[in-house]
Amino acid sequence: MDRIRLVNSTRQLDSGQLYSGMIRLHVLHHAAKEEIFGLGIIEELARHGYKLSPGTLYPILHGLEHEGLLRCYERCLAGKIRRMYRATAVGQRVLMAAKEKVRELFGELFEDETRTHLAGTRRRVAKVQARKLAIAKRC
Numbered sequence: 001m002d003r004i005r006l007v008n009s010t011r012q013l014d015s016g017q018l019y020s021g022m023i024r025l026h027v028l029h030h031a032a033k034e035e036i037f038g039l040g041i042i043e044e045l046a047r048h049g050y051k052l053s054p055g056t057l058y059p060i061l062h063g064l065e066h067e068g069l070l071r072c073y074e075r076c077l078a079g080k081i082r083r084m085y086r087a088t089a090v091g092q093r094v095l096m097a098a099k100e101k102v103r104e105l106f107g108e109l110f111e112d113e114t115r116t117h118l119a120g121t122r123r124r125v126a127k128v129q130a131r132k133l134a135i136a137k138r139c
C-alpha cells in the first residue's frame with residue numbers, strides 16, 4: 001500500500017489508496033506542463049499537503065513510465081545526472097480524459113459548498129450596493 005499521508009496529520013492515513021490515484025493524476029498534470037524530477041515533485045506535493053518519501057514517489061513515477069504515460073530521460077544539471085520526466089502524448093490524452101472524469105465525479109462533492117459560497121457572495125454584493133445607494137441618496 002502507498003504511504004501517502006497529509007503533512008499535518010498526526011497518524012498515517014490507512015486510506016492511502018484513496019489518495020494514490022489523485023497523486024498519480026497530479027504528477028501527470030505537472031509532467032504535462034513541464035519537465036519534472038523526483039525531489040521537485042516531492043516538494044510540490046508537500047506544498048499541497050502530501051508528504052511522500054522517495055521510496056513511495058519513485059515507484060509511482062516508474063509505474064507511470066511503465067504504463068507509457070511518462071517518458072524518462074537523463075539531464076546533466078550542475079554536474080549531476082538527474083532523471084527528468086515528461087508526459088507522453090498518450091499521457092496528455094489520458095490526463096485530458098481523466099480531468100473530465102474528475103470534474104464529473106468530484107464536482108458533486110463541492111456542489112453544496114459552491115452554492116453556499118455563491119449565496120454569500122451575492123449577499124455581500126447586495127449589501128455594498130445598498131450602502132452605495134444610501135450614500136447616493138444622502139448627497
Ligand SMILES: [Zn+2]
Binds near residue numbers: 026030045
Ligand atoms: Zn501541484
